Amino acid sequence: MRWIALTIALLTAAPLAAQDRTRIVAVNHPLAYFAKRLAGDAAEVVYPVPEGRDPSFWRPGIADIAAIQQADLIVLNGAGFADWVKKASLPRSRIVDTSRGFAGEFIATDTVTHSHGADGAHSHTGTASYTWMDFSLAERQAEALSISLKRMLPEADVDPVLDALRNDLQALHDRATEIAARLEGQTLIASHPRYQYFARAYGLDIRSVSWDAGAAPDPAQIDELTGLVQDTGATIFLWEAAPPEDARTAVTETGLRDVIFPPLAVPGPSGDFVADMNAALDRLAALSG
Amino acid sequence: MRKLLIALAVVAAWPAIAHQLNVFASVDGTDVVVEAKFSSGKVPQVGEVRVYDATDALLVTLPLTGEETLRFPLDPVAAQQGLRIEVNTGEGHEDYWILTPDDIAAGQTN
Numbered sequence: 001m002r003w004i005a006l007t008i009a010l011l012t013a014a015p016l017a018a019q020d021r022t023r024i025v026a027v028n029h030p031l032a033y034f035a036k037r038l039a040g041d042a043a044e045v046v047y048p049v050p051e052g053r054d055p056s057f058w059r060p061g062i063a064d065i066a067a068i069q070q071a072d073l074i075v076l077n078g079a080g081f082a083d084w085v086k087k088a089s090l091p092r093s094r095i096v097d098t099s100r101g102f103a104g105e106f107i108a109t110d111t112v113t114h115s116h117g118a119d120g121a122h123s124h125t126g127t128a129s130y131t132w133m134d135f136s137l138a139e140r141q142a143e144a145l146s147i148s149l150k151r152m153l154p155e156a157d158v159d160p161v162l163d164a165l166r167n168d169l170q171a172l173h174d175r176a177t178e179i180a181a182r183l184e185g186q187t188l189i190a191s192h193p194r195y196q197y198f199a200r201a202y203g204l205d206i207r208s209v210s211w212d213a214g215a216a217p218d219p220a221q222i223d224e225l226t227g228l229v230q231d232t233g234a235t236i237f238l239w240e241a242a243p244p245e246d247a248r249t250a251v252t253e254t255g256l257r258d259v260i261f262p263p264l265a266v267p268g269p270s271g272d273f274v275a276d277m278n279a280a281l282d283r284l285a286a287l288s289g
Numbered sequence: 290m291r292k293l294l295i296a297l298a299v300v301a302a303w304p305a306i307a308h309q310l311n312v313f314a315s316v317d318g319t320d321v322v323v324e325a326k327f328s329s330g331k332v333p334q335v336g337e338v339r340v341y342d343a344t345d346a347l348l349v350t351l352p353l354t355g356e357e358t359l360r361f362p363l364d365p366v367a368a369q370q371g372l373r374i375e376v377n378t379g380e381g382h383e384d385y386w387i388l389t390p391d392d393i394a395a396g397q398t399n
Contacts, residue, residue, distance in 0.1 A: 061345075
């Protein structure tokens with residue numbers, strides 16, 4: 001009888017224990033990946049953005065925000081990534097802004113230009129937000145996250161995992177540097193402006209159009225691309241996401257060689273950021289001669 | 290000369306930086322309080338506030354009055370599930386704020 005009571009007690013306690021597990025919310029896949037590696041089994045890491053949605057522009061619902069407010073740690077990318085973080089009350093003491101330490105190195109962008117009212121034509125300036133595409137900055141983001149995790153999860157052995165993660169990111173940095181050296185003098189065009197930090201870190205000339213990920217460009221967009229190719233002499237086109245086949249044909253007909261090079265703000269095929277980024281670098285390396 | 294050009298570029302860019310709409314909402318007792326401002330500090334003179342419940346149903350639309358804050362009574366039923374408050378001042382300037390049930394409860398007891 002005593003064993004039965006004990007078993008029942010354990011079974012009913014299990015959901016409570018699961019609820020008590022430390023919960024970490026990260027605004028993009030790279031940070032969720034870093035958090036999972038660093039925290040290990042000591043925490044549940046949640047990437048709250050539904051599949052198929054762009055985490056840069058995701059607009060959470062009330063229930064999403066209510067759940068995020070309950071998290072033990074909210075991991076922000078900073079640099080203006082994920083606008084929603086400024087649209088609700090988040091508990092400051094449980095936020096880590098992983099790029100705060102290098103805010104002076106952010107890249108400014110012109111985001112929108114329009115004309116109306118007394119101000120006339122003007123643009124809303126912004127900040128390039130895909131900071132992790134400079135893998136040395138990604139390393140600094142992982143370090144910033146590790147400081148919060150060590151404080152929050154004293155039982156987790158964060159330091160050795162951080163060392164391994166830093167080694168992986170350093171290896172990505174070295175590879176990107178080596179591939180970029182082989183692309184010196186060439187202009188690349190990206191399907192979306194996501195590669196500012198990658199271009200700056202590795203000395204690449206990357207121009208951008210603004211095509212929807214996974215959508216076929218219309219004739220006007222192809223005309224714009226053709227003009228850009230003529231103006232810049234670009235040779236390589238970077239797809240942010242796998243394109244429809246006819247879109248790929250339209251791009252290669254302009255004389256560009258193309259490659260799928262996702263910045264992995266969303267999970268890639270394997271879910272392993274380092275592995276998927278290495279695969280993307282493999283594809284870029286194949287075009288670098 | 291180069292410094293002068295940089296300074297002129299910064300001045301020329303300033304209206305752009307100063308033009309973004311920012312919205313904040315909170316609960317003060319039995320009222321919802323909405324603040325909408327451009328990042329220049331200017332208060333929008335025209336536009337509308339749309340209030341949605343947790344199912345994305347539009348509860349009410351209110352005109353902006355040119356005042357710094359706009360208040361309206363908190364619907365006790367919607368308060369249980371939270372509110373999304375959108376402000377649109379036209380010509381592409383729009384922002385929103387989400388009030389969760391916890392935010393609302395905190396505002397009701399303050």
